[in-house]
Amino acid sequence: MKNSIIIIIAVLVLAFSFFIFTNASFFVNTYSKAKGNIGEIAGPTLKLIGKPANLVGYLFDTYINLIDTKKENVELKKKLDILQLENQKISEFDKENKRLKSILKLAEQHPNKMIAARVIGEDIKNWFRCIIIDKGRDSGVTEKMPIITPKGLVGQAVEINKWHSKIMILNDTNSSVDVYVEGKNTRGILEGTGQTTLKLKYILKNDDTAIGDKLITSGKDSIYPKGLPTGIIITVNRNNSGIFADIDVMPFNNYKRLDEVLIIKKQ
Amino acid sequence: MKISAYILTGIILLTIESSLLSLFPVEFFKPDIGMPFIIYTTFFLGPLPGFVTSIFISIFQEILSNAPHGSIIFTKISIFILANFLKSKLYIDSKYSFSCICGGSTIIESFLFLVLSVLSKGDTSNIMNVMFNAIPNAIFTGFVSIFIFSLLEYLNMKFLSKA
Numbered sequence: 001m002k003n004s005i006i007i008i009i010a011v012l013v014l015a016f017s018f019f020i021f022t023n024a025s026f027f028v029n030t031y032s033k034a035k036g037n038i039g040e041i042a043g044p045t046l047k048l049i050g051k052p053a054n055l056v057g058y059l060f061d062t063y064i065n066l067i068d069t070k071k072e073n074v075e076l077k078k079k080l081d082i083l084q085l086e087n088q089k090i091s092e093f094d095k096e097n098k099r100l101k102s103i104l105k106l107a108e109q110h111p112n113k114m115i116a117a118r119v120i121g122e123d124i125k126n127w128f129r130c131i132i133i134d135k136g137r138d139s140g141v142t143e144k145m146p147i148i149t150p151k152g153l154v155g156q157a158v159e160i161n162k163w164h165s166k167i168m169i170l171n172d173t174n175s176s177v178d179v180y181v182e183g184k185n186t187r188g189i190l191e192g193t194g195q196t197t198l199k200l201k202y203i204l205k206n207d208d209t210a211i212g213d214k215l216i217t218s219g220k221d222s223i224y225p226k227g228l229p230t231g232i233i234i235t236v237n238r239n240n241s242g243i244f245a246d247i248d249v250m251p252f253n254n255y256k257r258l259d260e261v262l263i264i265k266k267q
Numbered sequence: 268m269k270i271s272a273y274i275l276t277g278i279i280l281l282t283i284e285s286s287l288l289s290l291f292p293v294e295f296f297k298p299d300i301g302m303p304f305i306i307y308t309t310f311f312l313g314p315l316p317g318f319v320t321s322i323f324i325s326i327f328q329e330i331l332s333n334a335p336h337g338s339i340i341f342t343k344i345s346i347f348i349l350a351n352f353l354k355s356k357l358y359i360d361s362k363y364s365f366s367c368i369c370g371g372s373t374i375i376e377s378f379l380f381l382v383l384s385v386l387s388k389g390d391t392s393n394i395m396n397v398m399f400n401a402i403p404n405a406i407f408t409g410f411v412s413i414f415i416f417s418l419l420e421y422l423n424m425k426f427l428s429k430a
Contacts, residue, residue, distance in 0.1 A: 006314040020337030121285035126297040130333030173392045194396030
């Protein structure tokens with residue numbers, strides 16, 4: 001009897017989740033509130049866990065590479081390890097310094113228009129491409145704000161919590177950006193594929209596009225400002241059927257390597 | 268007591284996973300760490316703990332993912348209902364059979380998500396991506412389940428034996 005009641009409740013929850021998925025407004029509002037409240041704890045937890053996790057990442061990048069070195073002398077090796085770790089730490093700091101300088105330079109060009117944020121997590125499902133940053137509602141982040149790095153466009157903010165936000169990356173299958181081919185009067189839609197490369201759609205076969213052409217945002221989708229670099233064309237196939245060419249694009253940003261990003265405030 | 272300990276462990280592991288994933292270039296193998304907790308509680312503790320765990324784990328997974336609202340709750344609750352019906356048919360005698368069931372459940376979850384997306388919204392953009400990742404995810408989930416099973420058994424023996 002008790003089991004049957006639980007199964008009935010589970011089926012009701014199943015129906016409830018189905019209505020949320022299909023965007024039934026009452027269910028979505030109720031669920032969003034509940035999720036938002038639970039989500040408040042996720043940001044600080046991610047930040048807290050992110051610190052030791054960074055250390056693990058650092059050790060993975062540095063110390064693991066040293067495991068295979070010959071065991072000449074235990075004391076000497078220990079000293080050598082410490083020195084090498086310190087040395088790599090310095091080069092790591094140097095890299096971070098350069099990265100932060102470029103972020104700062106970009107932010108200084110547009111004071112009061114940008115918010116710097118650190119990447120603290122990633123989507124736990126590989127069906128979607130999303131990163132989590134440490135700035136949320138409290139820092140003035142709102143939905144659909146564009147996210148960039150000095151290299152170019154990263155994506156847009158899609159879900160904002162008090163202390164953290166979710167960013168949909170260009171590679172996500174739900175992402176599409178209106179772009180221009182730089183220096184040419186060709187316009188298309190850049191869509192995510194869920195893989196490393198993107199697809200540039202609606203470019204006619206007789207349009208003047210070639211491998212190596214750079215893409216910039218057109219500003220016509222009312223989300224991304226005009227002129228942000230997005231990616232570079234890596235293949236152009238005009239032998240397919242239909243009137244449009246099949247074009248692959250490599251984004252300028254590798255989202256797996258992002259540490260810091262800039263959020264462009266909407267005016 | 269046991270359920271809260273399992274849910275807390277699951278949530279902490281999910282948060283660590285999300286944090287670590289941003290550091291390592293792992294793209295094709297993202298284990299579903301929530302799945303072993305749902306299977307374990309449903310098979311060994313009964314329907315109520317299984318249901319509560321499914322709810323909490325799925326909501327937390329949605330918080331840490333860009334998945335559409337309700338989709339992970341739908342798939343996880345479906346897995347719970349399925350596991351509850353198959354409980355008397357399947358017998359978990361070791362961590363390896365547990366691992367196989369978790370891997371299988373991950374594949375079923377991928378297909379449930381696809382069915383949900385295609386039938387309710389007609390969204391076909393993500394089909395290839397989900398199908399491409401279904402098998403690697405299942406293999407890795409199965410692999411990780413072995414350790415999670417051992418961890419839960421250890422917690423049971425060490426701390427939760429009287430709970």
